Amino acid sequence: MNRNKRRQEDNSFTDYNNNNIKKPRQNKITLSDRITNLEDLSNELFYEIFEYLIDHHAFQAFYDLNYRFQKLVLNSNSTIKINISSISKSQFHHYLTDRIKPCTSRIELFRLSNPCIDPCSLLLPIMKNLTQLTTLILNNIEADFIEPIVNQLSSLPVLSSLTIVSIDNIITKNNLYSKLFQLPKLKYCQIYIELLDIPKKFSIATNEFSTIEWLVINHRISIDKLLILLTYVPQLRRLSIDDLVQSEFDQLSKTSTNLNYLTNVSLKFSFHFNVPFHQFEILVENYFHQVQVLNIRTQSVSLDLDTGKYLNANRWEQLISTSMLNLRIFNFQQSYRLFRSNEERQAFDYFINKFNSKFWIEHQWFFDFHYHETKRSTTAVFYSRNPYRKKDYVLYDELTDNIYLTCYDINEDPIHHICLHTTNIIKQCYDKFPNATELTFCEDFEVPRVDSIVVDLNRFLPLKQLTKLSIKCHRFTFEQLIELLQFTPNIHTLELDSIVLFRTDPILIQNHELTQWVSKINHITNVTIMKEITVEKIQLLTVAFPRIEHLTINLFKEDLRPIVKYLFSKLNNNTRYLSLLHISKQRHDWMILLKSIIKSKKLPRNYVFKVINRTLYIWW
Template structure:
């Protein structure tokens, strides 16, 4: 007993000494360069390596060594740049760090072609840590070669491919995608022309993909064959599902035992065909989103009730938005009354409708109104516009993410969002001149409750963001896209009272997606986030 007591006392003394030591050391850090290398690697991990290199590589010997001999994961987002610039970047960043690259985003066809050279010259096989690859604007003549080379990547689990061309037939590309051995997430847009070749069903070749996003249009028959390759699929998203070219009744052979989420942007198949599809692949479905349709049978409540009871018994979220043409108002009322049975009430699935034009044979939108699906709310500059959530029926209390397009809509907004934790602001919102940004925003949402702030297209209005951060003191995730600061204003930022306040007491733990920044701009961000840097430092016990 006495020994245990002494042991606890010793632990308490040791713990207090450590805390005291950390406190003394952390208070002694007065310059950014006083931080140890591990902290800079932690910071760099949240930034795109291209801009880190551009800002710090020529600063001094220490930073040159940090960047040239990195042992930490690197994220690269290479958009448009000149050929000469990329050649330098390729030689001094990509080649020396190829074994550390974890995420790679390429959009320039020239760059893609340079990295994915023929096998004997390609370096992609050396990217042994690569987990996420995004390829945009790929020319069709290079698709086959690129997909062949990806097989050699041992850790690739997320792939996004967007073809800039329309291919004659995309079947061979589908088959190549499904041969990638470690892939879990796949999103592709490989549009094909009107020529139709059937995709063969899989016999003994299966993919590890669990989340599939199909952004090109796909025919029902090809979808059935495609799904035979992905038996482990959990989530499926389809941009547009079309009828097959032949008019034969579709017999579905694919069975998906793990599919729980399905989203279809636009359906051009009959409800009879949709029922056949549902009977085979939707048995375990829990979430179903269908956004557009012009077939009146899709708003037949009795058919939906029978289909769900018989073949989609585990469905929890049923979110629809159908555009149909109705002859008169009475027809709409009759359709909507079908959704008032106990079946719909028990599940708390409710629906309403919206007239586009008040005339005979007018288009009507019928959509779900359940509040638990309305987590996102966008305020547009033009009040005549509406969101996909139909803001007039959105349950405000359920909204956790608000996006604001410009300052006028904030001033005109009559709603208050009490449970908002994420805020996205566009540049026109940040440029408020007549009113204080924080004061205006606080009238529609609680700033102190925010945990995530996203800034889109910030052009030299960072002083307003600093003011906002001084009120939104619980922000822990700070995301900035496209920040351009006037160098002449940097001294103003440093000297303003809010800047000093924010840099001392903010709770930012994550800085993400920072593009187009130069050295001075990055320093502004890092100084604001210095508080979180010291927290990381204490946590890792790195101060000596």
């Protein structure tokens, strides 16, 4: 109170007792008077700060400061989003004990993507207390854990979104879909489980139906099994199938189930087991009457010279005119490889010219084609000219005239991922991809001097906006990568075919001022190197990207010892954030060798080792 009184007196410019004007007192203001302590901020403001942070980052930053922050973290009424991906083993146990378990009833979203964590041991003991959990995402988990978890999902009363992605093949023959379809609140379901099959005894639904409105199946499924599954989801609005294969039965039976709400469908047909067009017609005639958006992508080794299969414009016109009267957007792509003769190319030209009839023009559906030649093969691609709302876009050599029509301005479409095959296309697409966040340089991309294309690239897409960069071409040097990364400070995921030095001394690159600058400004936490790597290149990598949390590499056996010694050393400040290492294509004896290396070098032993699909996972 006295302090407030003094402030009032100091701010008074009038002396009412003497009725004279009084000059303000000249107080000396120190730097400490201007600084507000962090703890002076209100609880409400801290809760707003927490909302902008990943939950375990906020927990690590504030929980152990003092008693007040512990109470702030634990006693809030707001819901929690748990994301367990790049977190160290010691931090995880602290987070589990002092955050997840005490606040289980407040968890709204739970995401697990670390294959070294047993999801059953983590989730099953707390499952009944997850009363507010609406979204469960299990990514990169072992298939053996899936069924025990699915069996307990019915104890989650408000679960509305479920994603399950396995890292290996499933063995069980039980029908997991029948259990998922029984969840009473489920609206979104995404499944990717290799070798997951549907038992033959699984029959068409009669009186039990699912509430699912959005179904995504990314593993292989035959069209006859899909026809059965769809009878269980009468409320379905969106359907996406990533690997649809032909039925083993040539004749498919029609069903009486109507999908009156299904408006958006995306299908990719398997390359080796392409669905015959007559089987696809049955799927359309059964379920696609209300579809407004259809995305089709199919690949074939060769072209059927007689029917054209999916390049038969007349057959498409008949199918759309009779069974898809509500179709507004038709996004189609068909690719063929290995042309055997000039006759096949002439047949290809003949079939695609049929897509210029009055029917296609009236619907404003326009198409183009491209021949893409590599050293190994030739590919012909026939595709919808307007990209609509595609998230991925592949650019080859040159754009055909009028490829972007005014009515389908690409600037209005949220295309996020761009794949570049050549530099020729860049200048033709200035300002066409303002929403892109991912950039891929494809295998056949010819690398020019980076400084010669950076200006064009920045007009092609906003480099500062990129969050993921993938370089699959083989001659993109590490120096060129550093030159590019100085303009892309927000990238967090980096994928490289290899680290190319071209006889340049890696020490010189490490000490270069540009490398030092990129090391300070970049936020790269997730790195994948596809080809074998040496300890010298690992050292260069960690110097340039000292915030790596998750590293995936491939190496030769003789390089295992020096790389492990370097990465696991406590004295190595450049790997202080690294907590998850994947070594791909490893041999069976590598785990034994790795354990002996750690023991002999007296390195920290608090590690979890797992071998899944010939990949060695190490978490610490």
